[in-house]
Amino acid sequence: MSGAPASGAAVPLLAVEGLKKHFPILGGLLRRPVAWVQAVDGIDFAVAPGETLGVVGESGCGKSTTARLLMHLVAPDAGTVRFGGRAINAPGGIGLSELRRQMQMVFQDSYASLNPRLTVADTIASAPAGHGMKRADAQRLAHDLLARVGLEPALFLRRYPHELSGGQRQRVNIARALALSPRLLILDEAVSALDKSVEAQVLNLLLDLKDDLGLTYIFISHDLNVVQFISDRVMVMYLGRVVEIGPVEAIYAEPAHPYTRALLDSMPAMDPDRRTTEPPLSGDPPNPINPPSGCRFRTRCTFAEAVCTAREPALDTVAGAKFAGHHAACHMARAGSGHSKAPAPGAGGDSANPVTAGARP
Amino acid sequence: MLTFLIRRILYVVPIAIGVTFFVFSLVHLAPGDPLSAVVAGDAPREVVDMLRAAYGFDQPMIVQYLRWVARALSGDLGRSLATGRPVAAEMFAAIGNSVLLAFLAAAIGFTLGAILGGIAGYAQSSWLDKLASLIAILGVSVPHYWLGMVLVILFSVNMNALPAIGIGPAGSAFWLWTRTDWSHAILPAVTLSVIPMGIVTRTVRATVAETLAMEFVQALKAKGLPGHAVLLHVVRNVAPVCLAVMGLQFGYLLGGSILVETVFSWPGTGFLLNDAIFRRDIPMLQGVILVLAMFFVLLNLLVDIVQTLVDPRIRRG
């Protein structure tokens, strides 16, 4: 995928190219790396200002590692991250400290992500105070933010994390993330641990905050219903790779990748007439230490053919896509890929991206 | 697992080097001339120099260290400054006596500890649990050198039932497996056993309680397994932890018996160490500490290996 985001904005707020992180498995007598877990293996995507990008996939697909890589909590092995057009930690680019002011993160475990010894007020005020804000100002900010996330400041400012419910804690975490006035918020399974009713309240809060403060979200979740509800675009990850990305309508109505289809089929349908009849996704994902050759999904794919083992499909425009910016990494979505189910060459969406189509061997 | 075991065994090497270095440098921490133990203060200079060369004290430190290690590896720990006899020979009988005492104390302490701890863990918050916990607290809190004195007062002085000092009839320095010898071992062994008893009780109690609270035990009970079969599952989960603690405690018994051996004049390594300290017999001091420390290192290794073999959860390094 090229730098230009599908949503059509001129400069993406966040542009990621070739992001990669392999974790070593140490072994043997000398504790040398004997293998590498390919947690995130070269992914590209962009997020336009003001949009919400949903990220879905099974556990272990690299969603959370991606979030930590973006925050630079884990140093990437390779790849560039540009924020507002400026490269991170590069000459003339954006520094880590500045990046972390503009981009904040809310973690899944609402309890573990709050220091048990700090009051709510101190937790929210600690970041701005660390960036040089006066103590009194930081405390006033904490007061305002707490009200903003729907917690009565007079009641909650002096409380400790163990005195809060899960939903209240996650509201505090959101307030803490907002304390530096970021432009981008990464929500890593931020509502997954909450009860359904509480989850809905927090989701509504997130939508309100986004409108009021002009925020951009990267919303990571394994819950496809929630992602559909909140996202403008959705990115599907499998074994450290992006397999499909596109507008939320495209992904949910016209999934191009068999993995996306399998995920959607596993969604519990409320309507008994719409219950799935297709075989569900079977087995666990393969070991990310030694991912399958060619297409990584082929070991679980009912449509796998010789070409899937031979060549890895690139993430490219879906042939005949009805929605702009709908990309998938599957031979079946590419004209002339050699897969029996692929559309005929020259048809449909291939013309949408002649450069990459022509470059293919 | 094999890799883990080999790694663990190889790790003994740097530890052993560290231990030898520490024991060797103890000499240089010591104030005064190590020769002062053998030579009178007014000895002629030539005699002092000759002796210094004979003991190797005139060489640079690193040379002395390497020589000492090389000789120690071949079983030669030098000669006692006080008696002139080889340190290794002096230690031989003493080690046997200490090991014997440690075994007796371990047998008493571990058995009582396992029983008390098991009962306390199974019957939590009952009066039995409270009693066992009280005994355990007393066990780990009692100054055992004092307990030795109290036992002597009770059983030797007041009741005249058991001998107060020595390993056997007056003058004997070896264990002879006679009834008299057994009677000599009772008080020191009981005295030495209270600390491991207390620690094993507390460990077993905590581990049993923790295991009983686990969901798999509930599941076993729920599927109608009889009590003794559930107990077997609990024991299998408690055993590795307790074995490890017992292994270490055995090492402490051997290395920490100096106070008890002093109270009861038991001719073991601790007694030897005490003598060496007050005669400023440096080679003897080094030899005893080195041997006891190396024994402890090997014991730790053994505990780790056994635990790895017994507990499936720690097979990965």
Add this chain to the structure above:
Amino acid sequence: MAAQPPAPAIATSASAATPTRGYWATVGRRLMRDRVTMACALVLALILLAALLAPLIAPHDPFLGRMPRRLRPFGILNSLGMSDNPRAILEHPFGTDELGRDMLTRILYGGRLSLFMGVTPVFNALVIGGLLGIVAGFLGGWVNTLIMRTIDVFYAFPSVLLAIAISGTLGAGIVNAIVSLTVVFIPPIVRVSESVTTSVRTLDYVDAARASGLGTLSILRVHVLRNVFGPIFIYATSLISVSIILASGLSFLGLGVEPPNAEWGLMLNTLRPAIYTRPEVAALPGFAILVTSVCFNLLSDGLRSAMDVRI
């Protein structure tokens, strides 16, 4: 969070009205409720007070011996027709030692050195070992390897052996005994602080603080130190009892405090020959060690359960 009824969008539930309490306030309240721990704290406070006030409350000079009065029995026994002088009940309630010095006075004065020599090594080790362990745990990498592997060497010695090896080489004396016991307690404290720090370092709130762009020092101060201090401190308190026994043990061997100073272990040593004539007097200093050590152990247990505030 387990299942709970749906809360209103703006949470102002009734529970919100309860006053909130800081961590230390909660710990304090729990301790006050724990009768055993409070009793131990009271006994220890009395022992400490008695030791501090020894010059004011002790009936005799701790160093003044009178040979004709040596090894007098307890005052109570005295009163049971065994005494020629009725005033002896008050004169030496705990009898006299082998040099005719008053035992009550010696026990009171002995508490000073015994407590001092028990607590100081643990305090020293807490500062040194805690620092090393936190540094090792927080920095990780080769610093961790260097510190922890060095500590492993000291772990090769059983604690009593290590204390006696160092004390035995340095020679008798209060300072030498404190140095050797400090060395004994550093390794376990380093291990505990390292593992606690390592586990705190990987918690989400430390990542969240890093993500907020906070500097290493403020993360260490606000997020790490505050959360590791409790566990390390509890562990250190559990060592005080061992330290008191070991310190007195060194003196008992003749390696710690030297005569004519009063110290419980040393008194036990010098009174050893008297077990045949005045067993109750000879055993008395050991009883003082036992009571102090039991109280410290129970106090540490109480602290441990009170400070385990994980709701």
